[in-house]
Amino acid sequence: MFQWMPKLPTAPFCPSEVQGTITIPRHASSWRKFLAFMGPGLLVSVGYMDPGNWATDIEGGSKFGYSLLSIIFLSNLIAILLQSLCVRLGMVTGQDLAQACRAEFKLPLNVILWLFAEIAIAACDLAEILGSALALNLLFHLPLVWGVLITGFDLVVVLLLQGKGFQWLEAIILGLVATIAFCFLVEILFAHPDWAAVAQGYLPQSSIVANSNQLYLAVSILGATVMPHNLYLHSAIVQTRKWQDAIPDTRTAVRYATWDSTLSLIAALFVNSAILIVAASTFHFSGNQQVAEIQDAYQLLTPLLGSGLASLLFGLALLASGQSSTFTGTIAGQVIMEGFLDLRIPCWQRRLLTRCLAIAPALLGLSLLGESGVGKLLVLSQVVLSLQLPFAIVPLILFTGNVKLMGKFANPLWIKILAWAVAGIITGLNLWLLSRFLF
Template identity: 50%
Template sequence: MEVKHSESLSDVHSSVNTENKTGWRRILAFIGPAYLVSVGYMDPGNWATDIAGGSAFGYKLIWVLLVSNLIALLLQSLSARLGIVRGVDLAQASKNAYPPFVNFCLYVLAQLAIIACDLAEIIGMAIGLNLLFDLPLIWGVLLTITDTILLLFLMNKGMRKLEAFIVSMIFIVGLSFLTEMFIVQPDVVEVAKGFIPGNLSGSSLYIAIGIIGATVMPHNLYLHSSLVQTRKINRSDDGIKAALKYNFIDTIIALNLAFLVNAAILILAAGAFFKNGYFEVAEIQDAYKLLESIFGKAAPILFAVALIASGQSSTITGTLAGQIIMEGHINLRIAPWMRRLLTRLLAIVPAVCTIVYFGDDALGNLLILSQVVLSLQLGFAIIPLIHFTADKRSMGKFATGNVIKILAWISAFVIVALNVKLVAEQIIGWIENYPQARVAIYAIVMPVAAGIGALLLYIFFKPIVFKLKEKPGRVPHGDAWALDNFDSIVYNRVAIPIDFSKNDRDAIRHGIMQGGKQATYTLIHVVETAGARYHDTEVMDQETQSDTKNLDKYVNELNALGYIASAKIGYGMPAKAIVKIVKQENADLIVMGSHGHRVLKDLFYGSTVDTVRHMVNVPVLVVKHQ
């Protein structure tokens, strides 16, 4: 039985055509999804962990970056495979495989990871603005709310333009660090030695886990499995095989570029700070100041520009991932701007509280903590992904082979084991250092940790013990109903909102086409003056008097043509007033002209049509002006 699901990111699903293209044009058609994903590997969180690692341990943690990148390459390719072969994203696959309560828990953990990621973008953006324009950090944090408008604009322009914006941001980041490499001139021999693995403990383990969390980001696994579905492919075996090949090429190029940027940041920190005796540069601001004192003004300016570019691009991918996990895990679909604003507000609160209570200097530690939180959530995304892509019943001949499965499970166990070690060390440290808080630790922290551990064991063993028996997923729009004989529909009371624009003629024309001369028509106009909005009742100002005369003119003309029409004036908010009159008149059809707003105007003026549609239980016919 085929598993039902709604399209992931439905507004851009299969929006980029890859068919009837050959050679480089075909490769270029597939390039894009991995670049959006790779942005998460170059965000301000990476900067914080790379700078902390480079300044404290020199080049010794480069091997951690390399291993993290290889793990990321493996897992992102599995994520792309899931999306291409089955046409579902990771959240949708989890919804179909696990019980509702488990999915809710997975959603909460994934949402916390996205908030942690967004927190890093907020801090990075605020720091970048502070370094370039001396803007106070708290104002920079609050200013990041405005990037919601940029996101709406880019998503409205289509997937290709969104990808072009992201790639241009990546180019700025890469060019900035390439230039800085020439300025710093690192020791090539020492850099090569950094690729040799070493022991991890204490602070080096903490930073290493932060690097892993900043590199192998859990929300990117959800994102990649969805973004690959923006490509329209031939669903034959050959078409799927070709799509897997081209997306793997896309992933290799994008993630290796991200690795080079991350390595450049760590090498920059090691060459500029560790080499000069600055061993504890955990703050991005400190890195900026030290770069200026050591190398002059050019390096720190490039540093700040790249920081802003990485933060701005990463916040867009975080929003898309948030939309995917919300729709997939808990079957809730809301407007992208609301989704973006919700995530941003949830991330701004801890940033503002940190600045207010602990000062600007605490943001660096908060940045690294956010990356550790990302790492702690990784197991809950990786384990289901490996199960789903290895399942031959749903993946068929495209299920992962034994070698890939072994490598993937080793990666998962290494990440989970490091996280368990970190959590255990942290809890033991709290018990030893804060004896007065032991009761709270035993009563709250340890049960929560045990519950999360039990959830992790459940999602690991459930598919093994009970096999992957997926159920059809409940889709946001519901299932199609059977169509049989249609009875004729007669509308007796038709309501037609009027705004005295070019839409009026078309709205009235379509209205009378639905009801004919046997129906009665109510023409509605809402007065939106300040007085009307404030009192929400009748006001006889100049605008009201003028609108009443105009509305009566329409009514008289319709009556002269043989139609039964009357006028009603509403006051205050348009949608609320229209709905009130519709209910008073017992209308059984509403005919509305579309206002023609686009994105930004909808934010300022609101979308009356959508609001009315959700507030009434009668049909709404929306007429677009010709």
Template identity: 55%
Template sequence: MTRKTTNSLEEVHESVAIVQNTSIWKKILAFFGPAYMVSVGYMDPGNWATDIAGGSQFGYKLIWVLLMSNIMALLLQSLSARLGIVRQRDLAQASRDTYSRPVNMVLYLLAEIAIAACDLAEVLGMAIGLQLLFDIPLLWGVSITMLDTFLLLFLLNKGIRKMEAFIIALIAIIGLSFLIEMFLAKPDVTEIARGLIPSIPDSTALYIAIGIIGATVMPHNLYLHSSLVQTRKFDRSKKGIKQAIRYNFLDSFLALNMAFFVNAAILILAAAAFYKNGMHEVAEIQDAHRLLEPLLGTHWASILFAVALIAAGQSSTITGTLAGQIVMEGYLNLRIQPWVRRIITRLIAIVPALVAIIYFGEAATGKLLLLSQVILSLQLGFAIIPLIHFVSDKTKMQGFAIGKWTKIASWLIALIIVTLNAKLVFDEIETWVTTSENPIYIWLFVVPIAIFAAFLLLYIIIKPFVEKNRTIPNLVPHINEIVVSESNEPIVYSKIAIALDFSKTDQKSIASALQLGGKTAHYTIIHVVETVGAMVHGNETHDYETTSDHYYLEEYQKALEARGYQVSSILDFGSPKKSIAKVVNENDFDILVLGAHGHNWFKDLLLGTTVDAVRHKITIPLLVVKDH
């Protein structure tokens, strides 16, 4: 039987239909959007910190790192998009299908740490922008970013296209602001050209270069892109998939080159304004803002800088929260209410930022921003290596696996990133050991963690090669296991409704119903499709979830009929809380059997109480069956 699973970002999954009989330009525009939402992560405030530090300390010499990072990002994001388009799985879901639960838990924690580090940069950046423009204290600025959660909910309710338009508008503000800044700074074009020649002046430059790579090629963007491309509903034929891959690559190419322009502009601005004037220690965003006006001769320089910073922080916090939702749902297969999911992912970002500001003070924000980008770079290998494995699998990629040269380039990028990170970790540990008064703690705690990370990296590299043919576990109970007993109890009810959700609770729900009615009663099994398409289009919905749910319901019905029971089925659409009650009230049933999934009050808060909602809307008895 086909595996039943949650779609990635289910609220907007396949919510944008691609019309086939239209012009090529309209098709291209229909596919455009996901990469622009991803690209804001490549121009977030964390990038600003590394770009300003690189430009002020080394002039134009690290522009080549930005260019190399952009090429890396383009290749890796195209692989991420390919995974989502072909396999209809995001990177977190594909990892859950491939690796064991303990490994997935570690990968999930690493992904959450990366998102927390990324969000730390975004939250701090936006708070700094609000402080610079409106003189709001950083602590208040960080707290205000909590409102992003409600903005995200509002935008998603309006549809993914409205959210994409909002993000593109913010990108336009950032790009226009720095275009004007470039004219004001009047950089040296010859020096910019020389900066494209690779060179690493010293170890500090290496640290900043790794930070730039971490700030540019972001792990959470790989999770995000593989999910966002699934918002498009297109022809699933080989020609249609090939077209989707091509148009999404074009989307990525344009969006990421816009991000490269912004990053290069920040570094060039820092080089032209600070390095040129001998200010080599400018690494704080606040210092850059303060010095721009006297150096460039106009107050608009500092205002545009702050406006662009707020736009960058706002756009990247929205996409960072979405990435947190994708990671949580993908690795843990956890289905909780959207507003709760987003508040959790928002808090994971805000709490570290608040603690950092309270404990270290506002003066440490620049170092925290740079550190957050290095943490992102350190986590990259754990996202890139599984991604390369997944898109190289010829069986699962259905003829759309990457070619030999793309595979070589991808592994080369992974090798470069992992090698640079290994050197950074080794150098840092060596420094800590030689400078610490009590190195025993470093040997007891830091070194074992580094060794564990190295072994985990080796494991995720080797495992897919060893177990290429590992079968994906079926998340739906086997049909033969559903009927657990046939009772000869006296018949009390003759028309019994059974609400199913294709979880393990179904087994007990059906068994309990059979004990109530025996073989002379008539049973009606009910399931409600909960996708966004189902809520909008009702019984005219023809998405993957509807098709698979219809199949499961028929299989349940056939299995029960084969055992001599009288069974019919009803597939409804929308919210289970409303639809189950509607179906029951429209039909002549004696009793409804409904699974309670063993929730307690806390889980009910997270998942919503279908039982309570249905109980108050029906007039027949309700039998609640718990799964424990």
């Protein structure tokens, strides 16, 4: 999908320097114009299949079979709604969510929102580090501490990619996401799930509310799926497309970009569903309902499925998941810093700062909890992300519903009601999740 795009100017991946660098072909067909919009949604989708999701999906599948597929499906619908609002904000106003906050809110509130957003970035990076380190441990038997330190060298990859253009990053992310999807497609073929039961799992399950442990896992899946940094990221990177000359109708351009994010999130739905389906088929129905850790799942896949390839593909998918999330986390950090503070620093400096803030708690956690504490640290990172989510959702709904800011593209009444209902549900469930986590 990249071959018809013109050669891009050299630029690092800082948001202000890639805005409008990918030109939509002016005289191409509608289909080719739509394909030229594909890319930003893919970068956003990796946040919905990062290592933080794996622990909840594996535990949910091993303990409760296919029933929590309905929660994964609901979470994905919520993600599609919120990311569509990000598309609308970025393309209509020419501002990302952080820039809109700086323009509309007073300084004290902006400082608070910026600090919360930075905490979310650090928590997300912690999950990526732990996921990548765990994959290196499983595939190459490297100690987790060494794996954590090695992940810091992905900074070198970011530096090498600087100057190649945003198109290169999208192509690399496409390759990593395709790797994850392929690995789990093969895993499902090994697992031989009951497809009738899988289909039933996507339907609402009353048992989830009745069982407090199942409800806890359901809320964890919801909290691990919708990421606050993705809202800032998406509203910025949709602006990489220079579409005004090719598509004078803003509504059409917004529709193309919304379809890009929707299709990408459907791919994320497949990956998250596949993780849970493999866990349910392999562990739950074989009597191994105690599996809750990623490393336990890796070790059991080979003897239960009868193929060493199953564990190898699982490890490769985990490594691809951690690395793809690493790249998008870097850009999200730049968006937040530039947007809230109007502070522009070189991308490698931003990456170094974020990575150090994540490596320190990862090493501390491993030293205190040992290698068996990886699962606890992953869950902790998702709880932190969940608590930051309302501080990104509420401004997004406020801005996209503001007629003065959005004009005729302001949210209609039914979207306002739906969006505020989602915000209220997520906030309430996250508070409940925090209380369960603490007490």
